[in-house]
Amino acid sequence: MNTVSKENKKFYKYLSLLFIISIITHRLPHDSYSIIQYIIRPIYFNSGYLHLAGLVPLILIIISFRGLFQLERYKYRNKIGILLIYFIIITPVTNSILDTTITSYYWLRNNGLKTMDIKEEEFSIFAIDNSMYLNIELELIDYGRSKNEFAVRVFPPKSLQKYTGIEYYELEENYQTFGNKITIKKQIKLELQNNKTFDQIMESKYYWEDVKYELYNSEDSVQLIHHGI
Structure with missing residues (x-):
């Protein structure tokens, strides 16, 4: 009887560890990072970077299955077969449960702009005829039950702010949702200081840095963060 009890304890211990892995690797609300990515940040080099955040979950998975x-x-x-079941069935189901839990929480709370989050995001710079433009494509999802009306501020990467002298860009339109998705597409002409060039901007590796989107109205605001790497 004791042998069976010990075996069950070990079984639930390793199963719990696998569930914890799903939690710490799941994307946080209003953020493109997971918990583990905040704990273990990327290591930067002159010509690249190294992600170590995925190493800890991998080690924990190996320990669990061993x-x-x-x-x-x-x-x-x-x-x-057991490994395939875990990666093909159990992991997607666990992520779906976590998504549903977060969605249900937002739906029940129904607390203004905080029910909104980023679904897809693209932030890039391109040049046409010696002019440079900022390209923003932002797909937002609203988990709430009531209409949200808001404006958007875009806080570009810090390195780009040094070239333009602009802390944030205010999008001209006002937007609204009603428990639905909305796609925002905007192109903004960049005015650079001190005769800076497109090549210099690209050399700054701005795309490694964070972009922040602030949704706001007269009553509420929320900041959504998309990390470059």
Whole structure:
């Protein structure tokens, strides 16, 4: 009886560890980072960067499955089949449960602009006929039950602010949602200081840095962060 009890404890321990992995690697609300990405930040080099955030979950997954495969109930099972079930079925289902939990929380709270989040985002710079433009494509999703009306401020990467002298760009239009998605597309002409060039902007690696979007109205505001890497 004690042997069975110990085996069950180990089983639930390793299963819980796999669930914790899903939680710490799941994207945070109003942010493109997960918990583990905030704990273990990228390491930057002159010509590149190194992501180590994925290493910890990988080690934990290896520890979990090594422990599970040593249990009596899995000793003679198809190990590859179990791994495939985890990655193809269990992981997507767990992520779906986490998404549903977050969505339900927003829907129940229904607390203004904080029910909104980024679905897709693109922030880029391009040049046409010696003029430079900022291209913004922002797909927002509203998890709330009531209409949201808001304006948008775009806070570009810090390195780009040094070239333009502009802290943020105010989009001219006002937008509204009603528990739905909305896509915002905007092109803004860039005015650079001190005769800076397109090549200099690209050399600054602005695309490694964070872009912040502030949605606001007279009663509420929320800041959405998209990390460059």
